[in-house]
Amino acid sequence: MSLRIGVVGAGGFGRAIALASARNGQEVTLWSRKERALPEPIRTSTDMTSIRDCEVVFVAVPARHAAPVAEQLGEVVDGSHLIVHISRGLVGGELKTLTQVIREKTVCRRIGALAGPLVADALAEGRPSGAILGTGFPELTAMVREAIGGSGLRIYDTRDVVGVELASATVGFLTVVIGYAQETGAAPGTLAVLATRGMVEMSRVGKTLGAEESTFMGLAGLGDLIAAVAGDQRPELRLGRALARGSNLETAIGELGAYVEGFEVAKHLLEHARRNGLETPISSTFVAMSEGRMSPNDAIQALMERRVGTE
Amino acid sequence: MLKRFLSERPLRLPHIKPYVPRPSDPAIFWFNSERDDIVSDVVSRICTEHESDPSRLELALNDAAFHEIRRLEKQRDEEARDRLGYWRSMIRRIGKMDDTEQRRVLHTIVTNMARDVAGNFDPRVYRFARRAVPRLIGGVMEPRRLTQDLMATSPEALGRVLKAQGDLEHLRHLQNRGSLVFVPTHSSNLDSIVLAQALEISGLPPVIYGAGKNLFTNPIISFFMHNLGAYRVDRRIRVSLYKEVLKLYSQVMIERGYHSLFFPGGTRSRSGMIERHLKLGLLGSAVEAFTTNQVRRIDRPVWFVPTTINYALVLEAETLVRDWLTEEGQARYIIEDDEFSQIDRWIAFFRKVVGLRGACIIRFGEPIDPFGNAIDGGGQSVTPTGRVIDPGGYVEHRGKAVPDPTRDAAYTRELGEVLAERYERETVLMSTQVVAHVLFRHLVQSTPGMDLFARLRLRGEIRVERETVCRELGDTRDRLRELENRGRVRTSEVVKEDSPIELLDRALNFWNGYHDSTAADLEGDRVVLRDPSLLLYYQNRLVPFAEEIADPEQLEAACEIEKLGVYR
Numbered sequence: 024m025s026l027r028i029g030v031v032g033a034g035g036f037g038r039a040i041a042l043a044s045a046r047n048g049q050e051v052t053l054w055s056r057k058e059r060a061l062p063e064p065i066r067t068s069t070d071m072t073s074i075r076d077c078e079v080v081f082v083a084v085p086a087r088h089a090a091p092v093a094e095q096l097g098e099v100v101d102g103s104h105l106i107v108h109i110s111r112g113l114v115g116g117e118l119k120t121l122t123q124v125i126r127e128k129t130v131c132r133r134i135g136a137l138a139g140p141l142v143a144d145a146l147a148e149g150r151p152s153g154a155i156l157g158t159g160f161p162e163l164t165a166m167v168r169e170a171i172g173g174s175g176l177r178i179y180d181t182r183d184v185v186g187v188e189l190a191s192a193t194v195g196f197l198t199v200v201i202g203y204a205q206e207t208g209a210a211p212g213t214l215a216v217l218a219t220r221g222m223v224e225m226s227r228v229g230k231t232l233g234a235e236e237s238t239f240m241g242l243a244g245l246g247d248l249i250a251a252v253a254g255d256q257r258p259e260l261r262l263g264r265a266l267a268r269g270s271n272l273e274t275a276i277g278e279l280g281a282y283v284e285g286f287e288v289a290k291h292l293l294e295h296a297r298r299n300g301l302e303t304p305i306s307s308t309f310v311a312m313s314e315g316r317m318s319p320n321d322a323i324q325a326l327m328e329r330r331v332g333t334e
Numbered sequence: 335m336l337k338r339f340l341s342e343r344p345l346r347l348p349h350i351k352p353y354v355p356r357p358s359d360p361a362i363f364w365f366n367s368e369r370d371d372i373v374s375d376v377v378s379r380i381c382t383e384h385e386s387d388p389s390r391l392e393l394a395l396n397d398a399a400f401h402e403i404r405r406l407e408k409q410r411d412e413e414a415r416d417r418l419g420y421w422r423s424m425i426r427r428i429g430k431m432d433d434t435e436q437r438r439v440l441h442t443i444v445t446n447m448a449r450d451v452a453g454n455f456d457p458r459v460y461r462f463a464r465r466a467v468p469r470l471i472g473g474v475m476e477p478r479r480l481t482q483d484l485m486a487t488s489p490e491a492l493g494r495v496l497k498a499q500g501d502l503e504h505l506r507h508l509q510n511r512g513s514l515v516f517v518p519t520h521s522s523n524l525d526s527i528v529l530a531q532a533l534e535i536s537g538l539p540p541v542i543y544g545a546g547k548n549l550f551t552n553p554i555i556s557f558f559m560h561n562l563g564a565y566r567v568d569r570r571i572r573v574s575l576y577k578e579v580l581k582l583y584s585q586v587m588i589e590r591g592y593h594s595l596f597f598p599g600g601t602r603s604r605s606g607m608i609e610r611h612l613k614l615g616l617l618g619s620a621v622e623a624f625t626t627n628q629v630r631r632i633d634r635p636v637w638f639v640p641t642t643i644n645y646a647l648v649l650e651a652e653t654l655v656r657d658w659l660t661e662e663g664q665a666r667y668i669i670e671d672d673e674f675s676q677i678d679r680w681i682a683f684f685r686k687v688v689g690l691r692g693a694c695i696i697r698f699g700e701p702i703d704p705f706g707n708a709i710d711g712g713g714q715s716v717t718p719t720g721r722v723i724d725p726g727g728y729v730e731h732r733g734k735a736v737p738d739p740t741r742d743a744a745y746t747r748e749l750g751e752v753l754a755e756r757y758e759r760e761t762v763l764m765s766t767q768v769v770a771h772v773l774f775r776h777l778v779q780s781t782p783g784m785d786l787f788a789r790l791r792l793r794g795e796i797r798v799e800r801e802t803v804c805r806e807l808g809d810t811r812d813r814l815r816e817l818e819n820r821g822r823v824r825t826s827e828v829v830k831e832d833s834p835i836e837l838l839d840r841a842l843n844f845w846n847g848y849h850d851s852t853a854a855d856l857e858g859d860r861v862v863l864r865d866p867s868l869l870l871y872y873q874n875r876l877v878p879f880a881e882e883i884a885d886p887e888q889l890e891a892a893c894e895i896e897k898l899g900v901y902r
Contacts, residue, residue, distance in 0.1 A: 078732065097717065097718075098719070098721070101723040102707075102726075103733075104727075132705050132728060132745060132748055133728075133744075159747060159748075160740075161740050162738065
């Protein structure tokens, strides 16, 4: 018996999830704010009540739209629905994860976060890839694997939901850092140090928010970062390069034509780190430099002069 | 000998004529007629589960024998002399037993455990207790009123000291429609007695609850505990099967509609802080009770009532905080030599709290289903916007209710978080706690860079102008009011209504003469901080709010205080 899959959001990921589910023989309904056309047998609707009969609902909207969309969704779902979100962002200064937002706005409890080196095009076309699902509910993992997994997509799972969400949000920011370094001609070794040490310092911040550090070193963190650096055309990488060419932050974001969440999230994470007395040299220095509070030379000097410790 | 006899076979009154419960009686009145059935249900479920896997069965028997031998060897008492031989002989034979023999032994062990756990309910003892206990407590508090209180319909002394708050009408309405599970914060061994009284004065039903076997060593307490439905929990037993029996016993009782009480914090809050990390074992049993009923298509909802027990004066404060502050204390789970076991401290405690309005407030929070949803007047789960939902949906897989322990464990973890959040919101801050916070914050502020333990050694060395304390109390109270208006916390009537001077005097009055050394007292126009550990204990209730109720110049001290919260 096919699963009844709901997809909320018709961006790149929303469409990819819908196509992957339909390819796996599931019954798919996609909700979007505006009329959209997708290939048969995917049903599309602008009416949220069309999601009511679905068993698993994928929420694929940017973090900044998550609260109002979740509120609408909350009017039609109940405890029998299983929800998965695909978002690399966090909400507001309180660093609220999307899982928390969905939990607040709906009565659903079986919630998961899908992350990792997932690329919308590859998912839509069924090219081999992998992902990680953070959830405390094994039945949700089983249903997501049935919905979109298979020979084209290996879906690993973890109970560390908050770790998956924070690691995923961190990748957005570190990709900007890597993009910047690439543009300035940094050697591969420099990129590796930035990636690994950057991830380590963010994992320390994550730990204070309830995440497991190891999650940052898996698919949700380093795995996703490798995909981004290897060239899956993320806007964050382009943002970093634009900053390195001398654009200021606002102009660079404006010219991207895409919404980049990583930078804002990083600022909130760093504020949290400061309040908790945690050291985040790479991230703090990069933010200071991007905001014009530090020159690139001073930034490199500040980082290189730091005392080296045990890994 | 007598102690052991009483703890293992508590006294029961002879039955001349069996009591036939009336339809209006609370569920627990049916307990005695169902007890054997409940015990055999527990035994049967555990045995079935283990018998399906021979390796698990053998492991369970080995685990039981190993832990019991270890416990009894340490105990070296009469029980050890009686039982050690049995377990030693068994552990030698387990490997040689065939499947049938192993099953028989398992059945015997589990049956003995379940019988030991199961309590008794005697309506005569219940009726006596509901009339006499409040009067006796009142008598201890105010001997001159004892005669009047014994004659009165409602004894006054207890009423003055103990207040019950919350939407009691809603709870009264729900009591006949499902199983209520009261899940209170835990500060003192008096909690279960005080809560039982609060249920009584609020017109709420009696509940079953687990009581530590150490409490059954006192013959009078043992008699009442045993005959009022309490089930016995021997915390010394580390056997996995025993833990399964306890959980399942609680689960079966809830499935059958018995209203229950357990403390999700597990043990008394040593620090005095509001519990944050809850033990999920018994909480999980209540969630599984809901699932089991759904799978069996029994329409008997389970509702949790987050409850806070708020004392202005805590009977065992000194021992608890001392325990919290010492590493040894962290591991000491059962304290048998604290103020609870000293009758003179009970009397001193009750005498102290009488006449000081609002010494104890029990606040019953809004009931929630196992998934954290609110319950409407009709007993239905509702969304925050008031839409009625079916809680059965949470345990369905593809439209059918199915058992799934892993799923239920995940729900239980989430429920634990919801309860912890409710505890903060439903905590009623008392006069002593607010005054202690202001004084302790002053101590932190005036000793920058000093560590906690160095500060705790400053006994009687810090003096603050009374006027300064009163001004800071007034400001702190104003900020607490703002938090209360936003639904973040609650304050007692006394904290709301008293002037800062009255508030300070009241707190000093509570402390003076009860604790071995007072927390603070007056020396002319100055308040002397006599015992920073006690101040720390009482102020710890405000840890989650410290930053929000501080002035800008107190912020650094408040942040330090808030960091204490990581040890919750």
